[in-house]
Amino acid sequence: MSQRQLLSSSRARPTVRRPSWASALVALALCRLLPAESLVQNPSFELNFNETWPHYGPVDAWTVAGGTGVNQADGPFHNVGTAVPDRDRIAFLQGSGTLSQAIVGLTPGKRYWIQLHYDARACCGGTIRSILVKWNGEPLDNIANVVPAGGASPSYAFQNVPFTPEADAGTLTFETVIDGDATALFDAVTIVQRDEGNVVVANPSFEASGPPTADIAFPPGAHSGELFTPEDQGPANLAGWTAAGDYGISLTGGIYADNGAIPDQDLVGFIDGPGSLSQTISGLAPGTAYDLSFAYNARTGSAPHLEVRVGEAVLSEEDVSPVGGDNPYHRKTVSFDAAEATATIAFAQTLEGQTLLLDDVRVVGRVAPELPPLRFAPAAVEIGPTLRAAIELTVPAELLERQAVGLQLAMDRPERAQLMVADEAGILTLLFEQGGSNVQSFEVEGVSIGTASLSVLNLADFPGLKSPQAVSAEVTSSFVRNASFEGSPVPPGPGYGPILGWAGGSGLNGAGGPFADNGIVPDRSQVAFLQGAAALSQEVVGLTPGKGYWLQLRYNARAFGGTAIDLSVVFDSAEIQSLPGIVAVGDAPYSFANIVFVPARSSGLLELRTSVAAGVDATLLLDAVSIVQREPGEVVIENPSFEASGSPVGVGYIAGPIAGWSGGSGINIGIQPFGPFTDNGAAPDQDRVLFKQGPGTLGQRILGLTPGEEYTLTYSMNRRLCCELPSLIHSVSLGEQILITDQEVFPAGLAGEAVPYTEQSVPFVATSEEADLVFALSVVGDATFLIDDVRIRPGEAPPREVCDNGADDDGDGKADCADQDCAAAAACQGPRFHRGDADQNGTLQLTDAVQVLGYLFLGIPTKVPDCLDAADADDNGQVQLTDAVRILGFLFLGLGPPAPPGPPPEACGADVEPDPFDPCSYDPVRCQ
Numbered sequence: 001m002s003q004r005q006l007l008s009s010s011r012a013r014p015t016v017r018r019p020s021w022a023s024a025l026v027a028l029a030l031c032r033l034l035p036a037e038s039l040v041q042n043p044s045f046e047l048n049f050n051e052t053w054p055h056y057g058p059v060d061a062w063t064v065a066g067g068t069g070v071n072q073a074d075g076p077f078h079n080v081g082t083a084v085p086d087r088d089r090i091a092f093l094q095g096s097g098t099l100s101q102a103i104v105g106l107t108p109g110k111r112y113w114i115q116l117h118y119d120a121r122a123c124c125g126g127t128i129r130s131i132l133v134k135w136n137g138e139p140l141d142n143i144a145n146v147v148p149a150g151g152a153s154p155s156y157a158f159q160n161v162p163f164t165p166e167a168d169a170g171t172l173t174f175e176t177v178i179d180g181d182a183t184a185l186f187d188a189v190t191i192v193q194r195d196e197g198n199v200v201v202a203n204p205s206f207e208a209s210g211p212p213t214a215d216i217a218f219p220p221g222a223h224s225g226e227l228f229t230p231e232d233q234g235p236a237n238l239a240g241w242t243a244a245g246d247y248g249i250s251l252t253g254g255i256y257a258d259n260g261a262i263p264d265q266d267l268v269g270f271i272d273g274p275g276s277l278s279q280t281i282s283g284l285a286p287g288t289a290y291d292l293s294f295a296y297n298a299r300t301g302s303a304p305h306l307e308v309r310v311g312e313a314v315l316s317e318e319d320v321s322p323v324g325g326d327n328p329y330h331r332k333t334v335s336f337d338a339a340e341a342t343a344t345i346a347f348a349q350t351l352e353g354q355t356l357l358l359d360d361v362r363v364v365g366r367v368a369p370e371l372p373p374l375r376f377a378p379a380a381v382e383i384g385p386t387l388r389a390a391i392e393l394t395v396p397a398e399l400l401e402r403q404a405v406g407l408q409l410a411m412d413r414p415e416r417a418q419l420m421v422a423d424e425a426g427i428l429t430l431l432f433e434q435g436g437s438n439v440q441s442f443e444v445e446g447v448s449i450g451t452a453s454l455s456v457l458n459l460a461d462f463p464g465l466k467s468p469q470a471v472s473a474e475v476t477s478s479f480v481r482n483a484s485f486e487g488s489p490v491p492p493g494p495g496y497g498p499i500l501g502w503a504g505g506s507g508l509n510g511a512g513g514p515f516a517d518n519g520i521v522p523d524r525s526q527v528a529f530l531q532g533a534a535a536l537s538q539e540v541v542g543l544t545p546g547k548g549y550w551l552q553l554r555y556n557a558r559a560f561g562g563t564a565i566d567l568s569v570v571f572d573s574a575e576i577q578s579l580p581g582i583v584a585v586g587d588a589p590y591s592f593a594n595i596v597f598v599p600a601r602s603s604g605l606l607e608l609r610t611s612v613a614a615g616v617d618a619t620l621l622l623d624a625v626s627i628v629q630r631e632p633g634e635v636v637i638e639n640p641s642f643e644a645s646g647s648p649v650g651v652g653y654i655a656g657p658i659a660g661w662s663g664g665s666g667i668n669i670g671i672q673p674f675g676p677f678t679d680n681g682a683a684p685d686q687d688r689v690l691f692k693q694g695p696g697t698l699g700q701r702i703l704g705l706t707p708g709e710e711y712t713l714t715y716s717m718n719r720r721l722c723c724e725l726p727s728l729i730h731s732v733s734l735g736e737q738i739l740i741t742d743q744e745v746f747p748a749g750l751a752g753e754a755v756p757y758t759e760q761s762v763p764f765v766a767t768s769e770e771a772d773l774v775f776a777l778s779v780v781g782d783a784t785f786l787i788d789d790v791r792i793r794p795g796e797a798p799p800r801e802v803c804d805n806g807a808d809d810d811g812d813g814k815a816d817c818a819d820q821d822c823a824a825a826a827a828c829q830g831p832r833f834h835r836g837d838a839d840q841n842g843t844l845q846l847t848d849a850v851q852v853l854g855y856l857f858l859g860i861p862t863k864v865p866d867c868l869d870a871a872d873a874d875d876n877g878q879v880q881l882t883d884a885v886r887i888l889g890f891l892f893l894g895l896g897p898p899a900p901p902g903p904p905p906e907a908c909g910a911d912v913e914p915d916p917f918d919p920c921s922y923d924p925v926r927c928q
Contacts, residue, residue, distance in 0.1 A: 037105070037265070037266055038190075038207045038210070038211075038265045038266040038267065039103055039104075039105055039106070039190075039191040039192075039207070039265060040101065040103065040172070040189050040190055040191055040207065041060075041061035041101065041210075042059070042060050042061035042062065042210055043086075043188060043189045043190050043207060043208050043209070043210050044086040044087050044089065044187060044188055044189075044208060044209050044210045044239070045059060045070050045089045045090055045091040045186070045187065045210075046087050046088060046089050046209075046210055046213055046224070047060040047061065047210070047213060048060040048070060049070050049072070049089065050069060050070070053076070054069070054071075054075065054076045054077065055069045055070060055071050055072075055075055055076075055077075056068070056069040057069045057070065059091050059099065061101060062091070062099050062100065062101050063098075063099075063100045063101065064093070064097065064098065064099055064100075065097045065098045066093050066094060066095050066096060066097015066098065066176070067092075067093070067094030067095055067097065067183075068091065068092065068093055068094070068097065068099070069091070069092055070089050070090070070091055070092070071089065071090055071092055071185075072084075072088055072089055073088070075092075076123075077090075077092040077094070077121050077183050077185060078090050078092070078121075078185060079119065079121065079122045079148055079149065079154070079185075081154060082119060082148075082149050082154040082155065082156065083154075083155055083156075083237055084187065084236075084237060085117040085155070085156045085187040085188045085237055085239045086117070086187050086188040086203075086208050086209050086236075086237055086238065086239035087209055087210075087223055087228070087236045087237070088223050088236055089187075090119075090185050090186060090187040091185070091186045091187070092121070092183050092184070092185050092186075093174070093176050093183065093184045093185075093186070094121075094181070094182075094183040095176070095178050095181070095182070095183075096175075096176055096177055096178045097175070097176055098173055098174065098175045098176075099173070099174045099186060100171055100172060100173035100174070101171070101172050102169065102170075102171055103169060103170055103171070103172050103191065104168065104169040105168065105169075106165045106167070106168045106169065106170070106193075107165075107168065107193065108165055108166055108167050108168055109164065109165075109166075110164065110165075110193050110195075111162060111163075111164050111193070111194060111195055111196060112162070112163055112164070112165065112191055112192065112193050112194065113160050113161065113162055113191065113192050113193075113194050113200070114133060114135075114140070114160075114161040114162075114163060114172065114189075114190075114191050115158070115159070115160050115161075115188070115189070115190045115191070115192070115202060115203065115208065115240075116133075116158075116159055116161075116174070116186060116187075116188065116189045116190075117156040117157065117158050117159075117186070117187045117188045117239060118131060118143065118146065118156055118157055118159065118184060118185060118186055118187075119146075119148060119149050119156045119157065119184075119185040120146045120147055120148045120182060120183065120184060120185065121148065121182065121183035121184075121185065122148035122412075123183075124180075124181040124182065124183075124650065124651070126178060126179055126180025126181045126182030126649055126650040127145070127178065127179045127180065127182055127470060127649065128145070128146035128147075128176060128177075128178050128182045128184055128470070129144065129145065129177045129178065129179060130142050130143065130144055130145075130146075130175075130176070130177040131143040131146055131174060131175070131176055131177075131184055132173075132174070132175040132176075132177065133159070133161045133172075133173075133174060134171075134172070134173040134174075134175060135163050135165065135170055135171070135172060135173075136170045136171055137171070137173070140161050140163050141159065141161040143157075143159055143468065144468050144469070145379065145468055145469045145470040146184060146468075146470070147453060147455075147469075147470040147471075148453075150410075150412065150453075150455030150456070150457065156185070156187060158202055158240070160200045160202075162194075172189075172191070174186060179649045179650065180648075180649030180650020180651070181650035181651050182650070187239070188203065188208035188209070188239035188240070189208065190203060190205075190207045190208040190239075191207075192204055192205050192207065192264065192265075193264075194362070197364050197365065197366075197367065198362055198363065198364055198367070199281055199283050199284065199290065199363040199364070199365065199367055200281065200282075200283060201240070201279065201281055201345075201361050201362065201363055202239065202240025202241075202279060203238070203239045203240035203241065204240075204360065204361045204362065205263075205264035205265055205267070205359055205360050205361070206238075206249050206267045206268055206269040206358070206359060207264075207265050207266065207267050208239040208240065209238065209239065209249045209267065211249075211251055211266065211267065212224065212225050212226045212248075212249070212250070212251065212254065213225075223236040225248075226248045226249065226250050226254055226255050226256060226270075227246060227247075227248045227272065228243070228246075228247055228248040228249075229243075229245070229246045229247060229248070235247075238269065238277070240279055241269070241277045241278065241279050242277070242278050242279065243271075243275065243276070243277050243278075244275045244276045245271055245272070245273055245274050245275015245276065245349075246271070246272040246273050246275060247269065247270060247271050247272065247275055247277060248269070248270060248272075249267045249268065249269055249270070250267065250268055250270055250357070251266055251267060252266070256268075256270045256272065256299050256355055256357065257270065257297075257299075257357055258299060258300045259297070259299075259300050259322050259323060259324050259325060259327075260297045260322070260323040260324070260325070260326070260327055260328070260329050260357070261326050261327065261328055261329070262329070262359060263295040263328070263329050263331075263359050263360040264295075264359055264360040267359075268297075268357045268358060268359040269357070269358045269359065270299070270355055270356060270357050270358065271304075271347070271348075271349040271355070271356045271358070272355045273349070273351075273352055273353060273354070273355075274348075274349060274350055274351065274352060275348070275349055276346050276347060276348040276349070277346070277347050277358060278344055278345065278346035278347070279344070279345055279346075280342055280343070280344045280463060281342065281343055281344075281345060281363055282341060282342045282463035282464040283341070283367055283368045283370065283464060284338035284340070284341050284342065284343055284365075284368060285338060285341075285365075285366045285367075285368045286338050286339060286340055286341060286402070287337065287338065287339075288337070288338050288365055288366045289335055289336070289337050289338075289365060290335065290336055290337075290338060290363055290364065290365035290366075291333050291334070291335050291362075291363070291364045291365060292308070292310065292315070292333065292334050292335070292336065292345060292361075292362070292363050293331065293332065293333040293334075293360075293361075293362045293363075293364065294308075294331070294332060294347070294358060294359070294360060294361045294362070295328075295329040295330065295331050295358070295359045295360040296320060296329060296330050296331075296332070296347075296356065296357060296358050296359070297320065297322060297323050297329045297330060297356075297357040298320045298321055298322045298354070298355065298356060298357065299322065299354075299355035299357065300322050300324075301322070302322065302353075302354045302355045302356075303319055303320065303321060303351070303354055304319070304320050304349045304350075304351055304354035304355060304356040305317065305318070305319050305320070305349065305350045305351045305354070306318055306319075306320050306347065306348070306349060306356055307347075307348040307349075307350060308332075308334055308345075308346070308347055308348075309344075309345070309346040309348070310334075310336040310343050310344070310345055310346075311339070311343055311344055313336065315334040315335075315336060316332060316334045320356060329357070329359060329360075338365075341368060341402070341463065341464060342463040342464070345361075345363070368464075369398070370464065371396045371398055371399055371464045371465055371466070372396045372398070373396075373465075373466040373467060373468050373469070374393065374394070374395060374396075374407075374456065374465065374466065374467040374469070375393070375394040375469065376391055376392070376393055376394075376454070376469050376471045377391070377392045377394070378391065378488075378498060378500065379469045379470060379471050379472075380470075380471070380472050380473075380474070380487065380488060380500055381444060381472075381473050381474070381500070381501070382473075382474045382475075382476060382481040382482050382487055382500050382501035382647070383417070383444070383445070383446040383473060383474075383475055383476075383481065383501075384446050384475065384476060384477065384478075384481065384539075384541050384542065385446045385447060385448060385449070385475060385477065385541075385542075386445070386446060386541065386907060386908065386927060387445070387446050387539060387541060388420065388443045388444065388445045388446075389443065389444055389473070390441050390442070390443050391441065391442055391443070391444060391454075391471070392439060392440070392441045393407070393409075393430060393439070393440055393441070393442065394438055394439050395407070395432055395438045395465075396438065396465070397438045399462065399464075399465060400432055400433070400434055400435060400436065400438050401434075401435065402434070403434055404431070404432060404433050404434040405431075405432040405462060406429055406430070406431045406432070406458075407429070407430050407432075407456055407458065407459075408427050408428070408429050408456070408457040408458045409422075409427070409428045409429075409430065409442070409454060409455070409456060409457070410422070410425075410426050410427050410428070410454070410455055410457055411426065411444070411452040411453070411454055411455075411473070412452055412453045412454075412455060413450060413451070413452035413453070414426045414447070414452070415447060415448060416446075416447055416448050416449070416450040416451065416452040416473070416475050417444050417445065417446055417447055417452035417473040417475055418444070418445055418447055419442060419443070419444055419445075420442065420443040420444070420445055421442070421443075427457065428442060430442065444473045446473070446475035447475065448475060449475055449476060449477050449671070449673075449687055450474075450475055450674065451472055451473070451474045451475070452472065452473050452475070453470065453471065453472045453473075454471035454472065454473070474487075474647055476647065476671075476687055477542065477686055477687045478626075478643045478686045478687055478688060479540050479541075479542060479543070479626070479627035479628075479643070479686065480538070480540065480606070480625050480626050480627050480643065481500075481501035481502075481538060481646075482499070482500045482501035482502060482646050482647070483523075483624060483625050483626050483643055483644050483645065483646040484523040484524050484526070484623060484624055484625075484644060484645050484646040484659070485499060485508055485526045485527055485528045485622070485623065485646070486524045486525070486526050486645075486646050486647075487500035487501060487646060487647065488500040488508070489508075490507075490508045490509060490510050490526060491507055491508060494507070494509075494514050494515065495507040495508050495509045495514070495515060495529070499528055499536070501538060502528070502536050502537065502538050503536070503537050503538065504530075504534060504535045504536045504537055505528050505529070505530055505534065505535075505536040506528075506529050506530050506531040506534055506619075507528070507529055508526050508527070508528055508529070509526065509527055509529055509621075510525055510526055510527075511525065514560075515529040515531070515558050515619050515621065516529065516556075516558075516621055517558055517559050517560055517584075518556070518558075518559040518584045518585060518586055518587070519556045519584065519585045519586070519587075519588065519589065519590050519621070520587075520588070520589045520590065520657075521590075521623060521656065521657070522554040522589060522590045522623045522624045522657065522659045522660075523554070523623050523624040523639075523644055523645050523646075523656070523657060523658060523659035524645060524646075524654055524655065524656040524657070524658075525655060525656045526623075527556075527621045527622060527623040528621070528622045528623070529558070529619050529620065529621050529622070530608070530610045530619065530620045530622070531617070531618075531619045532610070532612055532616075532617065532618065532619070533610055533611050533612055534609075534610050535607055535608065535609045535610070536607070536608045536622070537605055537606060537607040537608070538605075538606055539603060539604075539605055539606075540571075540603060540604055540605070540606050540627065541602065541603040541907055542602065542603070542907070543599045543601075543602050543603065543604070543627075543629075544599075544602065544629065545599055545600055545601055545602055546598060546599075546600075547598065547599075547629055548596060548597075548598050548629070548630055548631055548632055549596070549597055549598070549599065549627055549628065549629050549630065550594050550595065550596060550627065550628050550629075550630050550636070551569065551571070551576070551577075551594075551595040551596075551597060551606070551625075551626075551627050552592070552593065552594050552595070552624070552625070552626050552627075552628070552638060552639065552644065553569075553592075553593055553595075553608075553622060553623070553624060553625045553626075554589075554590040554591065554592055554593075554622070554623045554624045554659060555567060555579065555582060555590060555591050555593065555620060555621065555622055555623075556582070556584060556585050556590040556591060556620075556621040557582045557583050557584045557585075557618060557619065557620060557621065558584065558618065558619035558620075558621065559584035559586070560619075561616075561617055561618065562583075562584070563612070563616050563617070563618040564580075564581045564582060564583045564618065565582050565610055565611075565612050565618040565619065565620050566578070566579070566580045566581065566582065566610065566611045566612070567579040567580075567582055567608060567609070567610055567620055568607075568608075568609045568610075568611070569593075569595055569606075569607075569608060569609075570605075570606070570607040570608075570609060571597055571599065571604050571605070571606050571607070572599065572600065572601060572604030572605060573604075573605070576595055576597040577593065577595040579593060582620060590621070590623060592638060594636045594638070596630075601906060602906050602907050603906070603907060606627075608622065608625075623659070624639065624644035624645070624659035624660075625644070626639060626641075626643040626644040626659075627643075628640055628641050628643065628685065628686075629685075630791070631793070633793070633794045634791055634792065634793050634794070635702060635704050635705060635711065635792035635793075635794075636703065636704055637660070637700065637702065637773075637790055637791070637792060638659060638660030638661075638700065639658070639659040639660035639661065640660075640789065640790045640791060641685040641686055641688070641788055641789050641790070642658070642669060642688050642689055642690040642787075642788060643685075643686050643688050644658075644659040644660070645658050645659065645669045645688070647671065647688075648668065648669045648670070648671070651675075651676050651677065652668045652669050652670045652671070652677055652678075652691065653668050654667075654668045654669055658690065660700050661690070661698055661699065661700050662698075662699050662700070663692065663696055663697050663698040663699060664696060664697075665696075666692050666693050666694055666696055667690060667691075667692050667696075667698055668690070668691055668692070668693070669688055669689070669690060669691070670688070670689050670690075670691045670786065671687055671688055672687050672688070672689055673754070676720075676722065677691045677693070677720050677722075677784050677786070678691065678720075678786060679720055679721050679722060680718065680720075680721050680747050680748055680749050680750060680753060680755070681718045681747070681748030681749055681753070681754075681755050681756065681757050681786070682748075682754040682755060682756050682757070683716070683757060683786075683788045683789075684716045684756060684757055684759070684788055684789045685716075685788055685789040688788075689718075689786050689787065689788040690786070690787050690788070691720070691784050691785065691786050691787075692777060692784065692785045692787075693782070693783075693784045693785075694777075694779050694782070694783070694784075695777050695778055695779040696776075696777055697774055697775065697776045697777070698774070698775040698777075698787070699772055699773060699774040699775065700772070700773050701770060701771075701772055701773075702734070702770060702771055702772070702773050702792065703769070703770045704769070704770075705766040705768065705769050705770060705771065705792075706766060706769070707766050707767055707768055707769065708765065708766065709765070709766050709794065710763060710764070710765050710794070710795055710796070711763070711764055711765075711766060711792050711793060711794055711795070712761055712762065712763050712764075712792070712793050712795065712796055713732070713734070713739060713760075713761070713762045713763075713764065713773070713790075713791070713792050714759060714760065714761045714762075714789075714790075714791045714792075714793065715759075715760055715787055715788070715789060715790040715791070716756070716757035716758065716759050716760070716787070716788045716789045717730070717745055717757060717758050717760060717785070717786065717787050717788075718745070718747060718748045718757045718758065718786040718787075719745045719746065719747050719783060719784060719785055719786060720747070720783070720784035720786065721747050721750070722782070722784070723781065723782040723783065724781065725747070725783070726779065726780045726781025726782065726783050727744070727778075727779065727780040727781070727783070728744065728745045728777065728778075728779055728783040728784075728785060729742050729743065729744055729745070729777070729778040729779075730743055730745055730775060730776065730777050730778075730785060731743070731775075731776045731778075732762065732773075732774070732775055732776075733772075733773075733774045733776070734764060734771050734772070734773050734774075735767065735768060735771030735772060736767070736771075737764055737767065737771075739762045739764055740760070740762060742778070745758075745785060746758070756803075757786070757788060757789075763796060773790075773792075775787065799811070801814075801815075801816070802816075803816050830910040830911055830919065830920070831867075831869075831910065831911075831919055831920040831921070831922055832901070832908040832909055832910055832922065832924070832927050833867055833869055833870045833901065833902070833908055833909075833911075833920050833922035833927070834870060834901065834902035834903055834904050834906075834908055834922075834926065834927070835869070835870060835872070835873060835875065835898040835899050835900060835901055835902040835903055836848055836870065836873045836886070836887050836890075836897070836898035836902055836903040836904075837870050837902065837903060837904060837922075837926065838851040838852050838855075838862070838863060838864050838867075838870055838871040838873075838883075838887075839851045839862070839863050840863045840866065840867065840870065840922060840923045840926055841926065842904060842923075842925070842926035842927075843904050844887065844890070844891070844898070844902070844903040844904050845891070846888075846891065848871075848887050849884040849887040849888050849891075851863060851864055851871070852864060852871050852873075852879065852883050852884040852887070853881075853884050855871065855879065856879070856880065856881065856884075864879065866920075866921045866922070867920040867921055867922040868917040868918070868920070869911045869915070869917055869920045869922075870920065870922055871883055872915070872917070873886040873887050873898035873899065874886045874898070874899060875898075875899035875900075875911075875913055875915075877913075877914075877915035877916060877917070886898055890903075907927075908922075908926075908927035
């Protein structure tokens with residue numbers, strides 16, 4: 001529907017039947033009498049709306065590709081609490097896709113501005129890597145790393161993109177490049193002609209709203225007419241402008257713009273009665289003179305009083321008369337000197353019952369260079385609970401030359417990750433002195449599993465300053481972070497660059513090199529490389545001292561040069577495996593290593609060190625590095641708990657293979673407890689599980705069996721709650737043996753319940769040294785199978801401890817949370833503390849024994865009553881003299897340490913032994 005049709009349909013009129021030739025003549029006459037239409041049709045996405053939630057559908061006047069639709073303020077894609085930039089609706093584009101429109105009526109060789117307001121949906125993971133603004137398929141601008149608006153009064157971001165068309169028509173396209181389930185939001189798209197030397201004014205000709213629309217049956221009909229401030233509903237926004245009073249937009253011949261020829265395109269802004277339209281512009285050069293020009297008029301029969309201000313200064317005021325007929329609007333230019341880099345321009349109408357019309361606002365003069373954006377390095381970190389990562393923030397030196405800058409930073413999910421040295425509200429303020437260093441570092445610490453995003457709360461205090469990067473912290477309980485090296489894209493060129501979650505290394509490559517020039521990438525699509533003598537390391541936490549673990553990895557060497565390279569695997573300063581003479585595998589899969597080690601502490605530094613002869617250019621390739629806890633004698637299964645793939649994006653769909661497993665399309669990785677596929681239950685091992693949606697198989701070749709020996713296959717399974725729970729049947733085979741036939745799979749619990757997955761245990765006798773382990777799924781409808789913690793143990797599998805039934809299920813003398821098997825169970829997660837740290841200062845020292853003695857015998861104030869568990873150094877359920885003796889013996893006599901958890905510097909933990917103490921109130925800062 002054209003704007004002319006919209007205008008006619010918005011007014012009640014009698015029905016008149018005309019022959020088709022008469023309609024054509026009327027249309028032709030209108031085309032000749034009325035000015036040219038707006039360059040962008042339906043710029044504010046008000047024309048159509050699908051009432052069916054979540055409001056997917058076409059977008060009138062736009063050609064779309066991808067998941068698209070229109071939302072209102074209460075829609076699931078528009079972020080609640082963020083203002084709609086213009087009127088009542090926005091368009092959304094879910095996933096990678098395009099939103100495009102043919103534009104006509106341009107003047108070739110003239111310079112134009114494309115303006116848009118945009119945001120990102122604050123939901124569902126994923127990353128908007130780019131919003132590309134294109135003209136005739138050629139990129140004009142790349143808006144990178146788009147994140148949801150934040151702060152106390154969040155608003156959509158604004159972008160102004162200049163271009164010069166070669167013809168009078170072309171195609172405007174917004175293209176999103178998205179990983180995972182992310183959604184870009186758009187509003188108030190406009191194109192205006194502006195020459196060089198024009199300072200950017202948002203929506204300067206009031207075209208971004210689109211024409212007044214006819215009253216419609218669905219909300220918000222109150223904003224469908226020309227006036228944006230009806231008495232029965234709050235005002236709608238007018239893109240770019242801050243408005244007071246009654247205001248809106250009008251077409252030629254409309255209720256308000258009822259005389260004169262509109263200067264620029266179709267629409268004008270108006271103020272009806274006392275009110276104002278104002279806007280803060282940036283990019284000014286202090287001390288420079290500027291011209292503010294504008295077109296204006298009065299409604300027929302009206303005599304408004306116009307007052308023009310820049311800042312507090314009144315530059316012009318006059319009584320305005322209507323120009324009448326088709327005459328040009330009045331035009332005026334006023335001058336002002338910029339005192340700062342920003343200035344607020346305001347147009348006010350001061351009289352009751354009078355209407356001012358305004359259009360074609362321009363600010364002309366020296367345009368100051370655009371400030372470089374804030375830069376965070378790295379823009380993403382992957383950490384474990386209690387671990388920290390440093391991020392460096394760089395502000396534009398040009399900004400510090402003229403003023404000091406204080407930036408307020410905050411994490412959107414402080415229960416997942418927090419900023420160190422933040423105030424009680426979680427806000428960290430970084431002060432950059434005028435003329436001082438423009439680089440500062442800060443730390444973020446993991447709290448609990450999940451992703452948290454960083455926001456700059458007061459960016460609006462520094463006009464012209466932008467923060468286009470998406471800065472995030474992913475907290476994972478997996479022992480190895482970024483296990484498959486997919487957490488950040490391959491750097492440009494040959495791939496040199498930092499590796500998310502790791503220290504050192506040389507860079508990343510995809511299949512095909514130049515360093516990953518041979519072999520089949522084991523997991524997903526990227527590998528890490530170490531060129532020459534180098535090291536790649538990360539801190540591993542959460543281990544159980546004395547327990548056995550498998551460190552698994554895939555490795556290869558660059559084919560170029562044909563030179564071997566040596567690898568040493570080191571944990572907690574001790575070499576646990578040497579892999580000498582690694583050479584290229586050619587067309588084969590990467591080599592696999594399963595390294596058994598027993599940690600002496602709960603944490604330690606994992607190091608992968610390469611060595612080569614002097615002057616030799618050799619390169620090691622690594623992928624799918626993971627750690628799982630396994631008992632002696634267990635048969636090796638590669639990637640048995642599905643941790644080797646690292647973190648998926650979006651809902652968990654993965655492109656490429658999953659280390660160790662085959663099964664074609666449909667095998668993916670979910671993170672517990674986050675959905676949408678892992679929507680119930682508690683995964684038994686770390687935080688990743690495999691999910692397979694629909695029918696198919698999942699398999700792995702098992703080696704190292706002894707024919708005739710008895711074994712037990714165990715695994716934990718679950719299913720997604722979603723989709724009306726259609727039939728989901730699974731079978732299991734090992735070679736020719738059928739271990740399970742057509743067994744139904746049920747959900748472990750209700751949504752959000754931390755109920756353990758169902759553990760399946762199947763004995764069998766090996767018939768050969770190797771065999772294919774296959775899980776086969778038969779599905780009716782949309783069902784999803786979840787699996788984790790696959791094991792093959794020799795002999796009959798011992799029973800596992802159930803963590804909340806009051807019984808010693810596995811017969812080791814410890815029941816429920818007292819059993820180490822339950823250390824990660826939700827029911828056993830009490831307050832965390834350091835055993836022995838009686839004074840709660842985060843270290844174990846003489847003062848801790850003094851605190852215990854003071855509490856017992858001197859009656860002096862101490863921290864002991866706050867956390868009796870911390871003072872109970874021998875964990876016997878009492879605070880007594882022996883606790884002070886235990887601390888002193890450890891510190892000065894070489895005797896054993898206090899009981900777990902702790903003592904410092906070991907990690908904090910919960911108390912798993914039952915005792916009569918009240919819940920511990922231990923300073924969480926001391927667990928950092």
